[in-house]
Amino acid sequence: MPVVAFDVKDFEERGYPAKRLQELLPSLGMEAEIAESGEIKIETMPNRPDLLDFIGIIRALDHFTGKRSPRENFYKIEKEPVLVIDVDPSVKKIRPYIAGIVAENVDFSGNLLKYAINFTNKFTETYGRKRRKLALGIHNLDRIKGNITYAAAEEGKMTPLDESGEVSFSDVLKKNEKGIEYGGMYSSQKKPKLPFIKDGEKVLAVIPIVQCEQTRAKEDTKNIFIDITGTSEVAVENAANLIAAALIYSGATIYPVTVNYRKSAVQTPEFKEKxxxxxxxxxxxxxxxxxxxxxxxxxxxxxxxxxxxxxxxxxxxxxxxxxxxxxxxxxxxxxxxxxxxxxITPLPVTGVADGLAQDTAEQENRLATSMVGLGYTEAINSILTNEITNFENVQHKYKEGEYVQIADAKTEQTTMVRTDIVPCLMQNLSISTNEKMPQRLFEIGRVFSLDGSTIRESSKLAFVAEHSRANFSEIRSSVEAMLKLSRIDDYKIEATNDASYIEGRCAKVVSNGSTLGIFGEIHPKVLSRFGLEEPVVAAELVIIKEIRYEV
Amino acid sequence: MHEYEIKLLNGLKEKKGQSIGQLEKSIGLSQDSILWAAENLSKSGAVVVERGAVRSVSVTKEGEGYLKQFPEEGVVRLLEKSGGREKIAGIKDKIGVIWAKKNGWISIDNGLASLTQSGREAAKEGQYELREAFNWIYSDQPKMNEKAASMKGVVDILAKRNLIEVDEKNVILAISITKEGLAMLSGAKAEKGVDALTRDIIKSGIWERQGFKPYNINAPGETVYPARMHPFREFSNFLRQKWLEMGFIEVSGPIVETAFWNFDALFSPQDHPTREMQDTFFLSNPESLTIEDLETLQKVRKMHIKGWKEQWNEEIASEAVLRTHTTSVSARYMRKLATTLNANYPLKLFSIGSVFRNENLDYKHLAELHQLDGIIVGDNLTLANLIDTLRKFFSKLGMDNIKIHPQYFPFTEPSLEGLYYDEEHGDYIELFGGGIIRKEITKAMGTDKTVLAWGIGVDRFLLNRNILGVDSLPAIFKNNVGWLRSRENLKV
The missing domain is CATH 3.30.56.10 (Phenylalanyl-tRNA Synthetase; Chain B, domain 1)
Incomplete structure (x- = not known):
């Protein structure tokens, strides 16, 4: 959810002290947090870009409290256009739409200019999808000479905001702070055509990157021009209406701007009665x-x-x-x-319904109860892991395409979805070496494997025991106890090999021709990888080989 | 006095200030038993336990490559060979350059590294204090402790360079007997009677003549830990129980999900910021999954084009993700119910399960979280019904004063959010979000019923309500054996 910051004093001056805000804003779906410094952070709903703006929030409060009632025909635009934007066909394939607003008698005093700029940034970040879909710039109207042209070119010259001299477009992309931040959207082309607007004598902005220093709006600026450009016609129109309405509410007068496309001309903004x-x-x-x-x-x-x-x-x-x-x-x-x-008075839902627990959940609860009875404490690990923990530390080989991989994880700890549970439990033992022995842990959880592009989700039970006398017969007894409790009588225990376990001390459980699990004494090489100094025995058994959901 | 205590006191009588290791050998008790006896005896002043910090040092994997030669040694040797000068750009080993400079072995001027006098000596002699200390640590690791303390400077440098790992533990250095201890020992000997009861003693009746030696019932017992379930299972079962009591049916759905069911079916626009990498775990293998329900696919496509006035791309919808909410399960069930004949409405469903956020992990954040989702499907269901259901559930948890505010979610309208007043923080804290599923969505799922829906972040609830006496989620899912065994019971 977007968050915008203001000085709480500005609300107080308009009749909304901090206490009242904390009561009113949540009723309107906003959350407020006021710091001791007097800064108020307001979290707004993402579907309400009009509330990203100070004027917009004041307006919502004024209406909600009845301080100012909405009036018919309040939102009006003067008739005569005062500015023309000519659209050059060169922008058609890059960023085809533009709208302009001319506003007179604007109030940017105190914090209001800062709020307007903050709104611009937040609005184009969220609603404008990081300025790709929509961007806008506020200019001092009195510094604009002649008509405006909207075009695109590979090269040109401008004086970016906060800079003193002219630089080339390619330097704007390479060296300007905003160029580095937003220029990425053009990086797929070697020599991109950059959209820009210019008046009779200078480039006003390279879009959607940076506007020029000459037309910078200041706190005492009264008359402004706003350019709004984008890839979506509806978004550009909407944004022009939203901004014009806020300016009108704050007391400004809005004049339309004529936009000449090659074959048609429109006036912006245009309020349609809805x-x-x-x-x-x-x-x-x-x-x-x-x-x-x-x-x-x-x-x-x-x-x-x-x-x-x-x-x-x-x-x-x-x-x-x-x-x-x-x-x-x-x-x-x-x-x-x-x-x-x-x-709203709560009303009970009528009609009789029987509750029903899911079988798999109940089965897992029964298994967990039995494991606790055997002296094992339960662990719950994330299914997210990495190749080192899941494979390398337990000496398992792995191949891409046989397990589920994460595309772009933020940390190296979460690069894949686990295929086994025992490595997670070994990890748990490795952070518990200072704790009293014996240590016995179990986990019931999901693991995932991949066959081509088919994912198999299974439910497994794994358990480990670490102490000075842990051995094969202990784990075998526990495995057999769990098989009996699960009513699996028809099984065989066969010798097998697995690099995690000591050769000759590793077995698998086979029932009706399919392998139900593996257990044995963990190999000392694996123990030392986890920093464990006592013997560990482990088992991993399949509860449900392939989980199929009803939906 | 317990048998172990007597044994320990006897063992200590012989020699002052013995270590645990020495005692293990001399009195034949295990380390645990000695510790337990020493703990008891120190409480009654019979022994004095001397504690101290011991550093143990081990060579890291990276360090193993340094045994023959440190990079800075390599650099001076290289310079020696090339006549004492070399362009910096020509020396690959930047770490070596940094350390050679630090050691005063080289000087750098105008991008040119030149050997200094001490550098020449270092290259010739092949004696490097750091490497020698390091080799000695490597070969002598087990006996390292005391000497390592005296070499603090070198150890610190090596640790900083990530060549060794230093582990500091607080351990018992020695145990000595006191005057009180000696007095207790002579007193203990005087006690007569049967000690441990055995099968033979019971059968022979010898206890009738000798009587029983009294035990010190004030001596603390050894701490034992019952095996237990994970607190999250207990909490999850507790929540499940409440929904089951309210007549809800438990359901579940896939954890690895298509973007289609996780986002598109819930009307989340395809260019929405939450669908970007930074929040969602997308998979690289498999990159995409098949959307099997073609009828719903077409309806969802229409919903998006009409609602968002943007192109809708099936490929984007097929991307494989780890589900970001269990609302995907609710979506799948809306669809399933729409194709189920003779369903007995209103139907009340809930599911609880893992959800994933691609976040930076730290002491506060985990990538795997848990969510509880519920839906009620039927006719004539209202926002007042939803508020009633959620108020009832939370009042079962002892929370009667919930505040309900408007909120926005892409899949519900009207939407609401529930909060409770947390007295400890003096602030309202979010409990759940919910609303009436948008008509666009129910239509795309093929149902003309009304669907009330909500989601509860289970982990935040667990933490904020202080149910476990822990304020960090990673602590709960780290699975430290000690914590799992000794944690508090749930406060619910």
Whole structure:
């Protein structure tokens, strides 16, 4: 979930002291953490990019508390476009869409500019998928000369933000901090064409990497131009609407920008009226709340909608910043939030049902009880392991394609899924050498093997005993006891070889022609790999050879 | 006094300050028995136990390659051969260069390494204090302890270079008898009567004449540990029991899963950040798995294209992953119920199992976690029903004051989150997430029923509620034998 940080003072100034925030934000699905420094970190829901912004959160609070009610036709754009963007065909295959916003009388004083930049970064990181799908830049409108062109080229020159002189596009990619961070998306080409915007005299931004120093917005900047570019037309449109709406709420005036594509021209941003109907009956059946007795229009207002009752339905007017509202369910959820989840009276599910435990779980519990009876303590290890522990330390050879491998683990400890349990238990003994002997451990768990591209999941029981007199006959007795308890009478114990065990002191259990397991005295070479100084005997038995799920 | 105690005191009478090893030989008791007797006797002041730290040193695998020659020696020899000078870039062994410089054997100027006077000597003499000490440690390992302490400087350097491993243990160095001990010993001899009861003594009736020697019933017994199940099994069984009591059926599903059932079937967009490597374990072998249910595949494709207005790629859905939540099991069962005739609705299911997060592992984080998922499938099910079910479950665990807040999950709407107030931390802590499964999903799974769903992070719950008296998850799954045997019982 995205987290955004603010100064709690800015909320206080607008009538929301810390205590009130901690009460209000969770009711709206946000979590707040306030540090002693006065910094408030707010975790927002990923489907609500409008709440990544300070203005957006204030707006949600204003509506929710009734401090400011939503009004009809509040979100308006001036009629006459004041700026033109010409789109060059060269961007078509790279990043085809652009929208522009011109806003006058913007307030960037105090922390507001910082918040706007933080929003830009968070928004393009999450909703913009690390700027691939969507990116935006805020410019000082008064520093832009003439019309804007959106094009792509292999080379060019610009003065990146925080730098003093002109540099080439390829140096932006290679040397600029943002170029290194975001240039990766072009690295597949040897000489990539970079999208950029320019006005009559200079390049304003290399997209989606860095904008120019000359048009940097400052705390006293009043008039701004925002460029929004991306690979998805809907995402670019949505972002323009969301940002324009926030600017309007904070008191700015928005002018449209004309975007000339080769064959068509559009104006951005463009607020389309969005009306949606919610059936009262369906809302009641979804929530289990008798809404008829409540002021549903009032609940809609608390969530920022203007609304009207229409027969047995409520018509909602969806404000332009609510990108997430697409179905009736979204409206029902918002009504529930306004109503308060804690105000919903719980209703029992009707109908009789019998509980039923799963056979495999019960079988494992019975085996575990028996193992405890034999003096073994249970271990539970992760199925994630590595080749050294799982194979090399127990002197087993391995081949790619016979076990399940992890693609890109963060640590070398987790590069594969285990094929056996005994190595895990040996690992457990190796960290317990200071503990009192005898030590006896067992584990019941899953192991995985691979045959071509078919994965086999098995359930196994493994146990180990370490102490000065541990020997073959001890482990044989325990193995046979477990076989008897599992009602396996028809089995043979045959000599076998396994590099983990001492030759001549290793046996397998065979029943009806299939091998049920292996046991014996662990080889001293294996013991020393695990740093063990006492004899260890071990067994690994199959409980279910191949687990097949019902689904 | 116990037989072992008398034996130990007798053994100590002969000689002052004996080590455990010496005593083992002289009095014929095992190490454990001596330790136990010494512990008892030291409590009553009969013996004095002298403890101290002992360092033991062993050569690492890397170190084995250093026995003949240290890299810095190699560097000066190389320089000697090439006339005392060499370009740094031409010397492969960078570690050798660093140490040769540190030792003052070479000087580096303008990318050129030159032998110094002491470097020339080092190259000729072939005597290198570090290597000699190291060889001696290698050959003399078992007897290392005391001498190693005197060579601290060298040992520290070698350990820093990862050539040896130093292990420090607090052990008993010597045991001596006190005046009280001697007095006790002479008193003990005076005691008469039958000591250990044997078959012969019982049969012969000799105890009737001699009576029994009284034992010191205040002497502490040896600590014994019962074998036990892993606390996680106990906790998991406890939770299972509660859902079974509430009429839920237990189910399970694959751990190695297709991205399809783990993500796509649950409406998670294919370009969503959680699907990236950093959070999910994707497999390299096998890279992909077959999606067998072609009908659901087509429906899920439609759901994605319509809902997210993006292309949907079957290959991405076929990628093999370790499941990131047990909600994949819930998805599979929604589908299964849709194809089951005469199901008796409402149906209540739960599953508990391992889930995986590709995280950096440390004292707080594990890659394998556990989740409990539940669904109720039926007609006319409401958010109020879901809230009731979860409140009931947690009140069975003694948690009556749960807060329920809105939340967002890609597969439910409305969605909710349950929290409880943790008095120790003075904060609300998350317990579960849930909601009503989106209509888009139930439709793609082929059912017209309503599905209530939720998931509970079992490990966090176990830790946060202080059920085991442990505040770190890795401690629970490290499986140290001592901890497993002596841990607290569950507080539930």
């Amino acid at each position: 009306q949606m109907k919610m059936s009262l009956r369906r809302a009641e059946f979804t929530l289990g709340v008798a809404l008829g007795r409540h002021n549903v229009v009032g609940l809609a207002n608390k969530m920022g909608y203007t609304a009207a009752k229409y027969g047995n339905s409520i018509v909602f007017f969806v404000p332009p910043y609510r990108l997430d509202v697409i179905s009736e369910r979204d409206l029902i959820e918002d009504v529930a939030i306004a109503f308060g989840y804690d105000n």
